[in-house]
Amino acid sequence: MDLLIFIGILFLVIVILSLGWRFASQRRSLPCPVWMKWMLDPPFSWMSGRTKKTLKHLNLSSGMQVLDAGCGPGRLSIPMAKLIGPFGIVTAMDIQEGMLEEVKKRAEKDGDGNILYLQGGIGEGKLEPERYDRIVMITVLGEIPDRKKAMKEIYGALKSGGLLLIEETIRDPHFQRVKAVRDLANETGFVEKVWDGSRFNYTILFEKP
Template sequence: MKTIFLDTAVLLLLLVGVGLWWRGAVRVRFLPCPVWLAWLLENPYMNAVASSSTILDRLNLAPGMQILDVGCGSGRLTIPAAERVTPNGAVVALDGQPAMLEEVKKRVAAKHLTNVQILLSRIDQDELEKNVFDRALLVTVLGEISDREAALHQIFAALKPGGLLSITEVIPDPHYQPYSVVRRLTEAAGFQFDSQYGSWFAFTLNFKKTDEPHDKTLQQPV
């Protein structure tokens, strides 16, 4: 019995250590959730605390809207979002892993959807059109982005005035970002807090695009 307890404790410590290393490593290199772990985002626990329908219900989607799904993975949110904004709306499914986007393509084809655009990108470069999206999604993704500040500025620019950025975080995601970090980063990029759902272990925070980016470095007199 004692041996089993020690083995379990060692395993837990190892998992915690790997998680902490991973959280730090993503700040300097691209280390997203690998394709073979995509099932972690589509399981009974995730469906209970942060299902695709729950997250999308918090966005007041309507037909005709343009949606940006950042770090779309295998398309857990992409597909139902595309179905909700038909007939004239569309979804851009953005991810930095080609294998993930191949999974999205399979799902799009299976549903016979024609309003999903695939975009291979890590979101920290200036690749998006300005002022075109009504909603942007970051679901258990923010912590995976190496340059979170640059990514949030890109999303800010891509949203229409009054558009919403929706960020969802869920424990035990190793990239989990707490309330305070999410608010600090998004508000520094110019977003205004709009609404909050859930609790600390599984929450969604929505932010609205304001008129001007809140970048103190740009506001300093020359």
């Protein structure tokens, strides 16, 4: 009985802390804390239908250069690294060192040696120009203080004909509406290629002309 009480209290504390983060995130651009990585990547969803659908949209091929911007614990970084093979490179980028350490740990366990790690925020000038064939941003855009600056850097980092995939879900406290994302992308110079989902959970694929 004591164990059940302890588990109940622990669960309550986690819920309160999670709600606290969500509340604070709606007032500031706070990334998901490392200790909450299980919310981003539950153990049972390593290759969930959602992940497979995202990978299908990207149409990855051997030798590509891919940026996982705001990679979190690596839900996409690692499967993308497998799909592009040893001659391609995935750059896992996150503002939190703890998230990158989690990706490293998982990549080493899986034997993936084609992942580079870049700590920093999008828009800080850390991306090389004309380098990437694909860039993915999964529920990340709303966490960036200067979104216009970030999108310009992403645009510059893509090769001509390169694709940017943005996913948003209403479950995220930083949720960005479809119109806001489209307006920002169009202003930057992107051309929309694919839209999939609903206004509350969607994926948009943009191309750099």
